[in-house]
Amino acid sequence: MLSFFDKGSSVNLKGVEKKKFRSIQRIISYLFLHGESSCNDIAGHIKLSIPSVQTNLNELVSYGVIEDKGQGSSTGGRRPNIYGLHGESFYILCIDVGRFHVRLAILNSNMKIVSGIVTHEIMFQDDFSYLDGIIEYAENLIATSKIDRDKLIGVGLDMPGAIDAGKGINHSYLFTPEQSLVEILTEKFSCPVFLENDANVLAIAEYWNGHARSKKNAIVLLHSWGIGLGLIINGKIYRGSSGFAGEFSHIPAVENGKLCWCNKQGCLETVASATALSEYAKAGMNNGSASSIFEAIDLTKKYVDPGIIISAANQGDQFAIKILYDVGFELGKGISALVQILNPEIIVLGGRMADAKQYIIAPIQYALNSFCNPLLINNLKIETAKLGQEASVLGSAIVVVEGLLTRSD
Secondary structure, three states: OHHHHOHHHHOOOOHHHHHHHHHHHHHHHHHHHHOOEEHHHHHHHHOOOHHHHHHHHHHHHHHOOEEEEEEOOOOOOOOOEEEEEOOOOOEEEEEEEOOOEEEEEEEEOOOOEOOOOEEEEOOOOOOOHHHHHHHHHHHHHHHHHOOOHHHEEEEEEEEOOOEEOOOOEEOOOOOOOOOOHHHHHHHHHOOOEEEEEHHHHHHHHHHHHOOOOOOOOEEEEEEOOOEEEEEEEOOEEOOOOOOOOOOHHHOEOOOOOOEOOOOOEOEOHHHHOHHHHHHHHHHHHHOOOOOOHHHHOOOOOOOOOHHHHHHHHHOOOHHHHHHHHHHHHHHHHHHHHHHHHHOOOEEEEEOHHHHHOHHHHHHHHHHHHHHOOHHHHOOOEEEEOOOOOHHHHHHHHHHHHHHHHHHOO
16 A cells, blocks of 8 residues: 555656656545545546546455445436445554654544544653653554554654744754754654644644645634644635745734844734733733633643633633633634735634634634725634544645645656
């Protein structure tokens, strides 16, 4: 199975053989992204003749890569045979790196998580020794999941920062001019590694399996300790001329405001992130505000877990509701500029702060009503991400499959 994703397998192929190899890759990719389908549906979407697709499907069935699932529902004629990838055709290791966690999972060829999602609470460090811990976690997961290591076709890594996905470089963290982050990890894992920005991974996952599914134009926000932005424009992830589109967290929001970690003042992150929410909570505690959250705050930690504040808001705590509103309104002001420029169909809100649901969405909506042209928001939907913590691993798996197939062109 690995040969279909291995660039070296097609290097010496020419003419009809190379065309067939590429067709098989497209069929595998289609079934991975869309699930079980008929020959006619596959042929129509990948623009190949039905006889050619059927020949390749039969061959893949003989290899044990895909399964003939039997006849599907009739649409008026003969009932078509349905095909799907065999669940053990291949595996993908996905690693989600956050500021305070590393989350890992192994997905199979049916985009099902076979290892569970394993979370390690560990603070991110901009030091290459930090990678050793991630690699150890990953190797332990591979071992305990008991998958066939030879069927591991790639590793998907998502993390915050200004990421050049094409070159495998994170210009914000773990950067060295001598060797890219992807090159370092490819050597460690002995298989292809793909790096992607965490907000883009969320956008990819929501586009294929969530609320942004099949939307042509969508804004997807990773609202956590920072504010990541994934843009879907004309049905594709928009990366910009240098690959860094979406640095939404660091647009100016407050004149002469607080100093951001990026060394600029008044960035949106300083007033509209979970980091800002934490600071509002601690300021309220120091100012003598009345709230149940103060009893639950761990003073040994630098930041207040947003879950504490969200839980208090759900129980009617007015201070918690107010600071969530303040964060949501500031975020909404920033989003309103995006809406005015991009005119999206939907806004999807993911990340830790999305758990606040109406306490964040309501002030965002109020800000949009206040600052946007009504024509742009009349049919605009705001949803919290459908996929929860699975989004990062699902999105990373898609990045790996698409990246491997692109490599083979």
